[in-house]
Structures are given as structure tokens and as C-alpha cells.
Amino acid sequence: MIFPRTSNVQLRKKLFRECSRSLCLCRHYKSYFHALLYAEDCYLEKWDGFEMKNVNLELHNAEILVKVGFLTRYKHKVKDEKIFITFEVGKNRPFLLSRDFISVRPSNGEGNEFQGIFYRLVGNNLLLAEFGDDFHSQYQPDCKYDVKFSFNRVCLKRAHHAITVASEALLRNLLFP
Incomplete structure (x- = not known):
């Protein structure tokens, strides 16, 4: 899921801090890669509207x-x-x-x-x-x-979907041993 579009800057900063913290505390690859994608979305946000x-x-x-x-x-x-x-x-x-x-x-x-x-x-x-x-x-x-x-965020949405699919039980042990 992509960060929600909101005019509330404080809310976006809070979401980013939570995701940044989860990068350090991740116990699963799924949450780790989702957090990396959230961080990339925050980085792209600063260029949006250039x-x-x-x-x-x-x-x-x-x-x-x-x-x-x-x-x-x-x-x-x-x-x-x-x-x-x-x-x-x-x-x-x-x-x-x-x-x-x-x-x-x-x-x-x-x-x-x-x-x-x-x-x-x-x-x-x-x-x-x-x-x-x-x-x-x-x-x-x-x-x-x-x-x-x-920015066209379709690639980020596809990446989140791919992570979710790859984290299903059948593929989890194969991709993330």
C-alpha cells in the first residue's frame, strides 16, 4: 500500500518515522521490503511537482x-x-x-x-x-x-503486490529461506 495522499505533513512524517523504525526492527522479509518501498515513496514525494x-x-x-x-x-x-x-x-x-x-x-x-x-x-x-x-x-x-x-506510482504499487504474493506460504520458503 502506498502512503496515503494527505495535506497533513505531520501525518506523513509520522508514517515515515514508523516505517524507518520498522526497517531496523523487521523480523520478516515482507515487512522489510514494504518498509523500503515506503521509504522510496517518501523520497519521490520531495520531487513531486518539480x-x-x-x-x-x-x-x-x-x-x-x-x-x-x-x-x-x-x-x-x-x-x-x-x-x-x-x-x-x-x-x-x-x-x-x-x-x-x-x-x-x-x-x-x-x-x-x-x-x-x-x-x-x-x-x-x-x-x-x-x-x-x-x-x-x-x-x-x-x-x-x-x-x-x-510520478506514476504504478511501479510502486506493483512492487508492493509482488512482495505480498511472494510472501505467501508456497513461495516464502523458496524465496526467503
Whole structure:
């Protein structure tokens, strides 16, 4: 279970302290790994909402190689053409995982906010993101944008679920002797 979203900072700090204490007192791998995931969620929380102002966004055409079939070495590969939004990020950027969210809005405050998905980081500072057709239809190369990052917590939810499943009686002795 992920930390509940709450505006009460004191409650989140209390939950984090309890989880930190449980890292030292764990008697079972299940509670130990859950506590590690809670700690990671707290770390990610500090980057949630990270903003960059007056950013130049550029369009970048790319061909993505998509593997088709279960055994990819026996099946063919298909090229998928995509248009990515690219921009440079500094060294003080948040740690991003594929499928995290990126929101952009024109810096002048006029216009809608558009949500995209982080695809990958090229080199140390060039970010590639996918946005929908609604963004591409209004994109203007000379316009500057405000960029905000938020995290897709699906990977943490899946990890908690995997720990719970792996801790069931049939797998417990095999994985955690």
C-alpha cells in the first residue's frame, strides 16, 4: 500500500518515522521490503511537482523499433514513427522513470495545461516525452512553456503486490529461506 495522499505533513512524517523504525526492527522479509518501498515513496514525494519555467520545447521525429511476438528473435520487428517533445533538463532534475507524467503549459499563462509521458533521457540532459495530438495541434516553436513533473506510482504499487504474493506460504520458503 502506498502512503496515503494527505495535506497533513505531520501525518506523513509520522508514517515515515514508523516505517524507518520498522526497517531496523523487521523480523520478516515482507515487512522489510514494504518498509523500503515506503521509504522510496517518501523520497519521490520531495520531487513531486518539480517545476521548470520558460523552457523551450522542440519537436523530434524518431523511429522506434517495436518487437512483435513472444519470441522476438524469431519474429519480425516493426518501426513505429513517433513525434517526441524534447527539452534540456539540469543536473538538479528529479529521478524519472519511464511512464512518469510531465505537464506543460504556456509560460504566458494563456492556454491549457497538457499532460505527457516521460519516454527516456538521452545523454545526461535531453529529455524525450510523448504528448497527445491536442498538444501537437497547438504547439508553437517560439513559445516558452512551464514544465511540471509528477510520478506514476504504478511501479510502486506493483512492487508492493509482488512482495505480498511472494510472501505467501508456497513461495516464502523458496524465496526467503
